[in-house]
Structure formats: structure tokens, C-alpha cells
Amino acid sequence: MIEKIISLSLKNRFLVLLTAGGLLAWGVHAVRINKIDAIPDLSENQVIVFTEWMGRSPQIIEDQVTYPLVTNLQGLPQVKYVRGASMFGMSFVYVIFNDNTDVYWARERVLEKLNYASRLLPQGVTPTLGPDGTGVGHVLWYTLDAPGMDLGEQRALQDWYVKFALQNVAGVSEIASFGGFQKQYQVTLNPNKLTYYNLSLQDVIQAVRQNNNEAGGRKFEMSDIGYIIKTSGYLQSVEEIENIPLKTVNTVPVSIRDVATVQTSGETRLGIFDMNGEGEVVGGIVVMRYGENADEVIGHVKTKMAEVAKGFPEGVKFNIVYDRSQLIEESVSSIKKTLVEEMVVVSLVVLIFLFHWRSAVSIIIQIPITLATSFILLNAFGITSNIMSLTGIALAIGVIVDNGIIMAENAYKNLSHRYEELNPDA
Incomplete structure (x- = not known):
């Protein structure tokens, strides 16, 4: 032969x-x-379902969120097995498909099943799909080098400017922010004053929700000119929250300032991100989409970062701490x-x-x-x-x-x- x-x-x-x-x-x-x-991608073909229900213990999360989701997602076609993990305030369900299953077809099947499974969850609890990336999709990590800017301002810059800009890069599935403080308004109630005015926690929550809203009116014509009427009611300061009325006692309105203390602060954190022992930093993780070319994605992200940096305040710049393109x-x-x-x-x-x-x-x-x-x-x-x-x-x-x-x-x-x-x- x-x-x-x-x-x-x-x-x-x-x-x-x-x-x-x-x-x-x-x-x-x-x-x-x-x-x-x-790095070769040896991860399993999986779809992650993430559900957040803050303030609940792992046992409650397991019984009322994780268990209903796991039992309903087991009947999907081409599924090998379903894993569930419950922790404080959060639930993770990992749906493992066969290796030859198209990942986007799998995500569609999971999303269809969640439309029914969501009815079995507590009111206000909504499961969401994780990013369409893999376990080795973290191709680039960066931090913000911002001397003179506090951690809250850095996190706001990351969440409301950098993140949205980098998410538009082709091949990027998600920009995961880390570090810093997420700004929020905190209303600290005084239980003695609530009892004195015969108010409950739900009364305060309902008042804040009703007063943080906008409503549209109608078109009003006068002298051949049309005017659009609307009410602007979004809360924009601590003083506006303090002045929200709760009830009236003997013709005297009782506002939130009478039963609580309002302040701006950062959301409660479960950890910090330290850089070389020199202090906390704020940054993001670039998660590559499934099946993309890592070298091209990193190159496009760096090009976009150069454009984004032009809009930074003076003295702020990117600091790349992990770059897989070097390897x-x-x-x-x-x-x-x-x-x-x-x-x-x-x-x-x-x-x-x-x-x-x-x-x-x-x-x-x-x-x-x-x-x-x-x-x-x-x-x-x-x-x-x-x-x-x-x-x-x-x-x-x-x-x-x-x-x-x-x-x-x-x-x-x-x-x-x-x-x-x-x-x-x-």
C-alpha cells in the first residue's frame, strides 16, 4: 500500500x-x-440562574427559592443535572447541559421554564440568568486610579459611566463592578416614636414609595398653545425624604423626620477589595462572551478604555491589574x-x-x-x-x-x- x-x-x-x-x-x-x-475552556456547558432575596436566611432561601427552581428546571431537554446553592440573601441554580448543546438554545429553554417557575416564588422575588460566559471568561481586570476621590464617587463613576461604555464592546458579556460604596438613602426608624404616633414600619415604607414617583397628566390647550401637564415627584435629597408626611395628628402633620433619621451612606458590604495592601480600590472585571476570541476581545476593550478615559475627571486613569493577552x-x-x-x-x-x-x-x-x-x-x-x-x-x-x-x-x-x-x- x-x-x-x-x-x-x-x-x-x-x-x-x-x-x-x-x-x-x-x-x-x-x-x-x-x-x-x-487557557483552554474545560468548563461545563451550564446556565446559571441567580435569585436575590436580601435579608433572608439560607434555610428560607433553600425552602422557598432554590428548591422550587431546582425541581422545575430538572425537566428540561438535554439536561445532565441541576445543582443548587443557597446562602444569605442569594440563591444560585446551575443547570448543566450536554456538551454538544448550543449554549444560547439552552438559555432560551431555561428562560421559558422560569416563566412558570416564577409563580411558585414569593412575591417580589425574580430569578435572572447569569451572563453568557464561562468559568474562564474573566479576561481582564482593571481598577480606577483616582487620587483625591472617595470610594463612593469612584464606584458611581464605575457603575454609571465606565460600565455602560465597556459593555458595548463586541464580545463582552458583562462588566462586573467591585469595591467601593454604592450610594443609598438610609432611613433609620426610632421604634419608640413609631409607637407614640401609632405608626408601623409598613406605613413608612408605603409613604416613601408613594412619594417617589412621577405621574403624567394630559394635554392642556390655551390660546392655541398646547401644554403637557405632569407631576415631578422623584426624591432627590435627604430633606425631601424627611418632609414626607405620614399622618396627621390634631391637624399637625407627622413627617418622617419626626420618627426617623435620614442620611446618605453606602450599602452594607460583605467584603472589601484591597490592592497590594495599600488600601481599597474600585474597578471592574471584563467577562468575555461564550465562544469569542479572547485576544480580539481584550484588544477591543483596551481601545474602548482609551476612549472612555478621555471623559474622566482630571487625574483619574485606568490601572490594569490582570491582562490575559500577555500570557x-x-x-x-x-x-x-x-x-x-x-x-x-x-x-x-x-x-x-x-x-x-x-x-x-x-x-x-x-x-x-x-x-x-x-x-x-x-x-x-x-x-x-x-x-x-x-x-x-x-x-x-x-x-x-x-x-x-x-x-x-x-x-x-x-x-x-x-x-x-x-x-x-x-
Whole structure:
């Protein structure tokens, strides 16, 4: 069989060269479009359902949120198993699908099922889907270097300016903010005063909700001019909250300032984000969308960050603390270096031991053609260029070279014997 292939190849040299050239051109194109990442994505094909119900204990979360969701999501098609985790104020349900299931089809099925499962949850509790990313989707971390700006202002800058701008970058699934304080109005009630005025906690909550609203009116025409009437009632300061009336006692209105203390503060935190032991910082995590090219996404994010930085207050700038593109560049640089070293070593070995430059050329040509062809297979099976795949290719170069040297040396030896048989007097 091998002899027939060799004979056929020798008789059709032009066809063999044309095929090799075609594979090389196709392989070069495959290298350009192949997705690059540093870490292979070995995570499971999962959809995360996140539900928040603050102030409730893990046991209540388990009984009233996690258990109903898990039992209803188990009947989805192509589901391997469903995991649930309950903690203080939060519930996580992990729906694990088969590996060959399309992730966006899976998210649609989960969302359809949640439309029914939401009826079984307590009033006001709404489950949401997690980002369409994977466990290795955190491709870039950054912090805000803002001297002179407090943590609350930094978090506001991150949440209301930076986050919205970076989320528009192609391939980005989510910008997860961390650190700092999230500004909120806090109403601290005095239970003795509530009892004195015969008020309840629900009365105060209802009053705040009713007074933090806007309503539309109608169009009013006067002197051939139309006026649109509306009421503006959004709360914008501590004083406005303090002046909200609760009830009337002997023609005297009782407001929130009479039963509570109102102040602006940060939301209660369960942890802090410290940077090198130098203090707290505020920043964000760029989560890459499922199946995207990590190298391209990071490049686009950095370009967008340069545009966003132009709108920062004076002295504020980005500080990148984790950048996977550095590891990606090192991985690609390593395979290029290995390829050049292998070519040089092979050329020297063949030239020294065979003293035949044509044999060296034939072996060296095999390396780029074989490597380019391997990227065609990587794209066909959806495998990215990462540490594991590039290391495998680098190791395979040795096998390719060994095979070429053995075949060249064997052919050279047989040709010499044949030449001696045909020319015994030579």
C-alpha cells in the first residue's frame, strides 16, 4: 500500500505539489481566523440562574427559592443535572447541559421554564440568568486610579459611566463592578416614636414609595398653545425624604423626620477589595462572551478604555491589574521560537550527516505545511490556540522532524545501494 502511494506520488509530482500548496494556503487562512486564548475552556456547558432575596436566611432561601427552581428546571431537554446553592440573601441554580448543546438554545429553554417557575416564588422575588460566559471568561481586570476621590464617587463613576461604555464592546458579556460604596438613602426608624404616633414600619415604607414617583397628566390647550401637564415627584435629597408626611395628628402633620433619621451612606458590604495592601480600590472585571476570541476581545476593550478615559475627571486613569493577552502573546511567541529552532536544528543535522541540501529542504518544507494543516483541524473541532494545543503542536514538531529525517536517510541509503549495484566499477 505504501509503495503504491509512493509510486503514485512520484508519477504525479505536480499534483502532489499543488495539493501541498493548497493545504499550506488553507492552513495559513486557518491560522488567521483561529481563536486565540491562553487557557483552554474545560468548563461545563451550564446556565446559571441567580435569585436575590436580601435579608433572608439560607434555610428560607433553600425552602422557598432554590428548591422550587431546582425541581422545575430538572425537566428540561438535554439536561445532565441541576445543582443548587443557597446562602444569605442569594440563591444560585446551575443547570448543566450536554456538551454538544448550543449554549444560547439552552438559555432560551431555561428562560421559558422560569416563566412558570416564577409563580411558585414569593412575591417580589425574580430569578435572572447569569451572563453568557464561562468559568474562564474573566479576561481582564482593571481598577480606577483616582487620587483625591472617595470610594463612593469612584464606584458611581464605575457603575454609571465606565460600565455602560465597556459593555458595548463586541464580545463582552458583562462588566462586573467591585469595591467601593454604592450610594443609598438610609432611613433609620426610632421604634419608640413609631409607637407614640401609632405608626408601623409598613406605613413608612408605603409613604416613601408613594412619594417617589412621577405621574403624567394630559394635554392642556390655551390660546392655541398646547401644554403637557405632569407631576415631578422623584426624591432627590435627604430633606425631601424627611418632609414626607405620614399622618396627621390634631391637624399637625407627622413627617418622617419626626420618627426617623435620614442620611446618605453606602450599602452594607460583605467584603472589601484591597490592592497590594495599600488600601481599597474600585474597578471592574471584563467577562468575555461564550465562544469569542479572547485576544480580539481584550484588544477591543483596551481601545474602548482609551476612549472612555478621555471623559474622566482630571487625574483619574485606568490601572490594569490582570491582562490575559500577555500570557496569550507569550504562548504564541513560544511556538514561533520553537518552530524556528526546530528548522535550524533539522537543517544542521541533515546537512552534517547526509551532506545533502535537497534532503534538508524537503524535510524543512514538511514543518510549515503540517503545522498549517493542524490549524485546519483545530478550527473544524472548535479548539482554540491555547497553552495545551500549542504545546501539543510544539511536541509534534519533533515527531514530524524525526519522520522526515528517517525517511530521507532511508531513501538516501537505498539510492546509494542501488547506484552501487548499477555501477559496480564506480
